[in-house]
Amino acid sequence: MSSEAAAEHAVHVHQAPTNPIWRYVFSTDHKVIGIQYWILALVSAFVGMGLSVWFRLHLLNQGHVAQLTDQLSLLVEGSADYNAIKAKIDALQTAWYHMEPSQYLGILTMHGTILVFMVLTTAPMGGFGNYFLPIQVGALDMAFPRLNMLSFWLTFLSFVTLMAAFFVPGGSPNAGWTGYPPLSAVPDSQGNGYQGPGGWGQDLWVLSIAIFCFASLVGAINFIVTTLDLRTKGMTLMRMPLTCWAWFVTAILALLSFAVLLVAGLLLLLDRNLGTSFYVPGDLFVSNKLLVDHKGGSPLLFQHLFWFFGHPEVYIAIVPGMGLASHLLSSFARKPVFGYRAMVYAIFGIGVLGFFVWGHHMFQSGMSPYVAVAFSVMTMVVGVPSAIKTFNWLGTIWGGNIRFQSPMLYALGFVSLFVTGGIGGIFLGQNAVDIYFHDTYFVVGHFHMIMGVAAIFGMFAGTVYWFPKVTGKMMNEPLSQAHFWCTFLGVNVIFIVMHLMGLEGHPRRYSGFAFEFLSSDYMVRMHTIVTHTAIFTASAQVLFLINLVYSLAAGKKAGDNPWESTSLEWATTSPPPFENFKDGVLPEVHHGPYEYSVPDAAKDYIMQHDPPEARPATAPAPH
């Protein structure tokens, strides 16, 4: 469809509904849907973070209990000292944040599931992608607005289903966010002492993920078609901002990987409820009896299917952040992206190679050790495009004129966290070294650093950068900066210390300190640092909330282009009209996305829709 025809189409068909229910709730407008996704992610992030603070408190508590119990063994039973310590232990064991082991695993499982699915997958893609992909490529809406609405509401349904798992008899599932069978597949094996109708929490968990997969598939198709078919005149693929490339590749990853997880989840549901044996082998002896109604399943099959999704999922979480980091570094250093083409190839490289490395999660799983060698080598290869991106980010700010506004701080923080988190991967990707680190806190520190906080810094960056566009108001700069520093310091301490605990071999997913090497002074000191810093960092998130509310109510009015950026969202009003561009007339693109500091140009930036003559003929050719 030519842009003139599209504009014509827009003026006649693309009218904002007047009924608020259709306009703000069951809306087909990609901007409303983007905000809905973002709010869902924000709520989920706070729930997930709250859970983590809770179990951090519990763990520290258990560390103290273990140490006091050690002291107790040195004292004479009944002596005054003995009784005093005994009383202390009892007090700790009845603290409000104390958890039973099964409850701990339930909370841990929910923390992981909520953050991976409801935050890391929704905000970067469903939130920012939904709102800004159509505007950045110069479209009136997503290709399939109704599918878009369906995809959000299915995601919401998935969220409600997951939350329900907290409240059903038996409580939340305790098989971890990876939900490995047989623990997840055989209700009796969870052995949490609960005797009623079996383990609905785990069923709801599987159901929630299956719904989520379906929603993501629908969303992914929408992103791909929008990118390929709805770009405005002049917006060639190689003129797309790197954010759009990132969303495009992420959508392809989502399309290919969520389909597999959907199947994996459905088979698990069948194993649990209809007596099939996809994952459950014969001859299991659980709850003191032989399980006779299962034969021939393979627990490893689930792991393969899960990680076939699970590894690309890491990139689904981080790639949009990479795109945004490139975008912001260029914009705030007032320089073109260093090696735009290499960046595009690197994103694609990560996307393609990311599908051939899932086995590195399974080196010690009992799968063929020959296959492990292949996966290990491929894993090191996928490190190369990530390294290319890092070099190019440094190249982008090299020779720049950096404006230290909050979006840039978060973007620089992203780069630093990405480097730190990526380093851990070089250990874990080697099958031999992984023998020592597998399932330790080193892994926990690594993936939190890279797919957790680095990705979340991408979200913070996106929020402060685009807040003025979405709301018409600026976020408060001092509050943003204070929040940045507290969070950046906090997460570095928490997750680097976790790497150190992993170096000592601390196993993950332990709710107590039954081992001697865990109740050592060193380990308890490390737990203390992590828990205290986690409380500090979680509290600092209140700054972010206050900032959102305050800026929404009383923020400084933002102009159309407060950051002097070049991409198309800054070519329209803040906030954009219902049809994205004034009267639904799509802008025509004449320039690349990162034309900053072009020699001899009138301003230090040329917007993508500026007339061709804005770029002086004397300037060097664009990439």
Add this chain to the structure above:
Amino acid sequence: MTPVIFVLVILGLVVGTVAGFALKAPLLPDLITEHGRIIDQQLVLTLYITGAIFAIAQLGLAYLIYKHRHRDGVKASYLQGSTKLEYTWTVATLVLFVGLNLMGQGVWAQMHLNEKPARPVNIEVTAMQFKWIFRYPGKDGNLGARAAEYINPAEGNYVGKDPDDANGDDDFQLLSMSVPYGIPVVVDIRSIDVLHGFAVREMRLKQDAVPGLSVNIPFTVEKDGTLEFPLSGNYAADLDKGELPDALKHELNANKLVWKDKASLRALEPGRVWRLTLDPDSINRPYLVKLENGRLNLYRSWYELACMELCGYGHYQMRSQVNVLSPVEYAEFVEKNSP
């Protein structure tokens, strides 16, 4: 101001992290297996390489942040990339990453791909919620057949030993694992319910136990113990008599070595090496006392065995231990336990 803070924070991050790892890495848990040495070499090599990459990348970031901070009148350069530089670092990282990885494949092959050692000590490891069962083949060296239908916890038959198989007549099973040093061992790791993970830090060994699978891993323990602390008194004469002097008891207690029931003592090499076993009736913690350079040292010969694959609410307490015995003691151990 902001760029200065940024530089300081990144500097702190680099110094703190590098120092943390530099101080901690030499203190990895004591290493007792032969293959573990190669794993440690690879780990430490990776630590050096990644440490350098980490420091260079972070400090480079800090340097660029400071050097190119906004200053009035300065215009950014219109630099769109450099094909030569990009090719260089792409090839360099590819060679470095893949090369590093290939260096680690030898030890992986030794553990997983090569032929298993001839005539090893075979031990069957059965994981179940939430304990470990170790079955030994007895004097005949052959384990009896097993099948799930024979599992009977009431009779202590967790592994499903076939009562009609004569090979199993002299098998015996225990809740902790004892291995000789200097002799190859092959563990056969399996599970009868959910996933579990066999992991001993000091052995640099980790393997999931998967129901329906049986995974064989060879290893050889190289050391008889890990130095715990030097003893201050000279108890050699008492130790030879098989008596635990009160002063020694006191010294052990002062170092937080507390035991519940009793201690047993015997000379392995009279006048030089003694086996001290604390709590022999319950948890059985073997130590060695060695006379070295005129001083007595206490060595610990037991290591904690942890479950490292989530297996349910009791996961965190699914512990057992590995005792390292001398070949002679191991022969006695088999003799004593064989029915």
